[in-house]
Amino acid sequence: xxxxxxxxxxxxxxxxxxxxxxxxxxxxxxxxxxxxxxxxxxxxxxxxxxxxxxxxxxxxxxxxxxxxxxxxxxxxxxxxxxxxxxxxxxxxxxxxxxxxxxxxxxxxxxxxxxxxxxxxxxxxxxxxxxxxxxxxxxxxxxxxxxxxxxxxxxxxxxxx
Amino acid sequence: xxxxxxxxxxxxxxxxxxxxxxxxxxxxxxxxxxxxxxxxxxxxxxxxxxxxxxxxxxxxxxxxxxxxxxxxxxxxxxxxxxxxxxxxxxxxxxxxxxxxxxxxxxxxxxxxxxxxxxxxxxxxxxxxxxxxxxxxxxxxxxxxxxxxxxxxxxxxxxxx
DNA sequence: CCTAATTGACAAGTATACTTATCATAAGTA
DNA sequence: TACTTATGATAAGTATACTTGTCAATTAGG
Numbered sequence: 001x002x003x004x005x006x007x008x009x010x011x012x013x014x015x016x017x018x019x020x021x022x023x024x025x026x027x028x029x030x031x032x033x034x035x036x037x038x039x040x041x042x043x044x045x046x047x048x049x050x051x052x053x054x055x056x057x058x059x060x061x062x063x064x065x066x067x068x069x070x071x072x073x074x075x076x077x078x079x080x081x082x083x084x085x086x087x088x089x090x091x092x093x094x095x096x097x098x099x100x101x102x103x104x105x106x107x108x109x110x111x112x113x114x115x116x117x118x119x120x121x122x123x124x125x126x127x128x129x130x131x132x133x134x135x136x137x138x139x140x141x142x143x144x145x146x147x148x149x150x151x152x153x154x155x156x157x158x159x160x
Numbered sequence: 161x162x163x164x165x166x167x168x169x170x171x172x173x174x175x176x177x178x179x180x181x182x183x184x185x186x187x188x189x190x191x192x193x194x195x196x197x198x199x200x201x202x203x204x205x206x207x208x209x210x211x212x213x214x215x216x217x218x219x220x221x222x223x224x225x226x227x228x229x230x231x232x233x234x235x236x237x238x239x240x241x242x243x244x245x246x247x248x249x250x251x252x253x254x255x256x257x258x259x260x261x262x263x264x265x266x267x268x269x270x271x272x273x274x275x276x277x278x279x280x281x282x283x284x285x286x287x288x289x290x291x292x293x294x295x296x297x298x299x300x301x302x303x304x305x306x307x308x309x310x311x312x313x314x315x316x317x318x319x320x
Numbered sequence: 321c322c323t324a325a326t327t328g329a330c331a332a333g334t335a336t337a338c339t340t341a342t343c344a345t346a347a348g349t350a
Numbered sequence: 351t352a353c354t355t356a357t358g359a360t361a362a363g364t365a366t367a368c369t370t371g372t373c374a375a376t377t378a379g380g
Contacts, residue, residue: 004203004220005311008275008287009179009196011294014221014309016176017367018301019169024368025304035335036169043164054358060164061174066337068359073335090345090358115168121300126293127168133282133290134171140281141178144185146338149174151165177337184338195365214328226367228330233365250328250375306368 019118026117030110033077034103037062037070039111042079042104045096052091058150066147079103179278186277190270193237194263197222197230199271202239202264205256212251218310226307239263 004010023036034042037060044059045051051059057067071094074080079100085091096104119127142148164170183196194202197220204219205211211219217227231254234240239260245251256264279287302308 002272002275004200005309006291006295007271008279008291008294009183009271010200011291011298012172012175012179012278013196014298014305015172015294015301017221017307018298018305019172020367021306022301022304023169036173037336040164040170052358061177063337063339064358065339065360066335069336085358088346088358090343092359111167111169112162115162117304118172118301119168119297120304121297122293126296129289130293130297131166131168131171133286133293134168134175135166136286137279137281137290138171138174138178141175141182141278144182144277144280145174145178146181147177149165180337197366212328222366223368224328225330225369226365229366245328248328248376250373252329 015118019114022118023111023114026110026114027107030106032103032107032110034107037066038074039104039107041067041070041074042096042100042107045080045094046101046104049095050093052085052088052093054091055150056094057147061142061145061147061149063147074100077103175278179274182278183271183274186270186274187267190266192263192267192270194267197226198234198239199264199267201227201230201234202256202260202267205240205254206261206264209255210253212245212248212253214251215310216254217307221302221305221307221309223307234260237263 020036027034040060040062041056044056048056048059053067053071054064056071057064060067062070071080071082071092075082077099078097080094080096082092082094085093119130122130180196187194200220200222201216204216208216208219213227213231214224216231217224220227222230231240231242231252235242237259238257240254240256242252242254245253279290282290
């Protein structure tokens with residue numbers, strides 16, 4: 001069997017762990033209080049205001065049940081509001097509040113810095129190549145995930 | 161700000177999600193019941209029998225508290241035993257049972273198959289390059305993780 | 321030797337990230 | 351229209367994956 005330390009699964013998990021750790025550290029240093037999924041939800045909601053929870057989950061590739069809890073916490077922070085849809089009373093329509101938009105704008109530069117720091121060990125060319133390979137592999141594996149990405153086609157072309 | 165779908169953090173998370181999903185599906189199909197971290201713990205313990213929990217956590221780059229719960233569940237399954245160390249009464253020495261060794265041996269080929277399936281969209285050359293880049297980035301980011309890898313130097317040379 | 325700092329393990333709390341099941345509502349078909 | 355299926359949301363349960371705090375035991379320094 002191949003060495004644990006050479007397994008794609010192990011290395012992906014390590015990079016995810018590093019990513020989450022750097023994200024938390026940078027957010028904390030900036031005096032902000034958003035988790036990665038909370039940021040993703042705010043960003044997607046800003047671009048697609050008025051979608052329901054299930055649609056938002058698809059836009060950022062999260063399980064609907066998981067996203068329900070995330071939305072709970074964002075609502076508690078006053079960053080978004082839930083309204084019952086007028087056309088489908090099962091659905092909850094989500095909208096950012098001005099506070100939510102402000103929190104998102106504050107977070108954007110911090111999140112950009114996180115992306116650079118987590119790949120600090122790679123040259124620029126290597127980062128580009130890693131990004132290309134991850135994008136290709138993630139696209140190919142989308143259906144194998146429990147929560148496939150369901151984004152507008154225009155936003156996820158086949159190659160980066 | 162760069163597109164969410166092009167962010168390293170997002171793509172890493174997606175690949176992790178796909179990895180975990182494929183792992184669970186393959187394990188289930190094989191009639192086995194191990195999670196990724198449980199497998200990693202068994203594999204590391206098989207190679208380093210008799211280490212304590214904190215050392216095992218370092219060997220697979222997990223938080224000590226998290227690993228405590230993992231070990232609880234492996235103990236409940238009868239895959240390992242905990243003994244108080246004779247040289248340090250704070251420490252719990254871990255050893256695989258024959259059932260644990262058997263479960264590990266059954267899992268190995270399944271886990272190997274998972275590694276291939278999660279990168280199904282890439283050519284062999286691309287997989288090798290992705291692995292190299294992930295290894296390099298993970299090594300560089302090790303200290304930025306909350307639970308750095310503390311493996312014997314011989315088992316993690318700088319390049320794969 | 322004695323105090324201080326460290327370490328191994330665990331408790332409690334938070335936040336994902338899933339599972340299955342349930343409920344209400346919608347949409348489809350006969 | 352009646353029946354069936356599908357869907358949006360939530361509840362309950364499991365398993366990470368961390369945080370801080372506590373306790374006991376060990377080690378290091380003076």
